[in-house]
Amino acid sequence: MRELSLHILDIVTNAIEAEANRVIIGIRESQADDTLIIRVRDNGRGMPEELVKKVSDPFVTTRTTRAVGMGISLAKHATLAAKGAFDLKSTLGKGTELWMRFRLNCLNRVPLGDMAETVVNLIIGTPDLHLAYHHRTDKGDFLFDSYWILARMAENNWTLYQTMAPASEYIRQNLVKIDSVG
Template identity: 45%
Template sequence: MTVFRDLSQHILDIAENSVAAGATELYLDIREDPQTDQLGITVRDNGRGIPPEMLAQITDPWVTTRTTRKVGLGIPFLKQTAEMCDGSFEITSKPGRGTCVTVSFRLSHIDRPLLGDLVGTLLCLIVGNPNLDLIYTHVVGERSFTFDAHQIREVLGPEVPLSDPEVLAFIRETLYEGLQALGSEAVTS
């Protein structure tokens, strides 16, 4: 059982945790490797990090820093899903320096959730956090695509926000075409 329908929702959950921890930079790396039958996802940030005592309990659903509810299911269910799909889960963190979540799955595992709507997920992150420096790299086999929100912001200048409708349309098209050129399952899932 998974709390989210697809992996893009897990990515959004982790990214929102990063932003809540004060991250100004977020690195998302996705690798689909049909040759080794592996799917890898890494989310790394420069937020305030997780204290060691909390990090030791981070995969326990009954431990959360939220005050709105008493359970935190995102990370525990992501770990469980990865392990059920012949993969792994690792989280490392340094207080004051940031956190890195790495998860892997057997690409062909019948129970592995699809990547889902990565374009929509990334657009949500950009609209909700227009000053976040999001660097997204996606690799399928030998092909790769990189999106860097900071570079787009530099070209546009400070007077045009990334949340501008025309800019968002450009970003949506850029992301979709990048994933399509890779042959990523994220385009079809």
């Protein structure tokens, strides 16, 4: 994947397929510590321990169309290729938490890319999902919640699709305000 935000889109899509209705995306970016940490938590059905152990193997999937699943193995590879770390915890019936750490200034690190597009498309494609996106840098933090979109619909009598452009613009402006290098 060309952007870490595409891995995040893929991971949250997994959560939705695991019947999650609440997802929290947390990003912590620090020049002072030279780290970029991405955490995705969901309240989906979770995975049994045996599956957690082998899910980063590309030949493991819950899908039935074919016996190959690339999503988690690619995300793990993106961290290891940039001397980072990867962790996945899951509790059956409670949810899953995925954690990736990178060196912010490592040349092999894939850029974060367009988080606004990832977050807004997830909310618009799955309006029943309650999604919270929290992004912290050394300069400050920014929280975007799927309620922002629902509130704009209610206040302005907009359709769901009319919220896309203003929501994306709002997220992009706020990421600039907190000096996200991505």
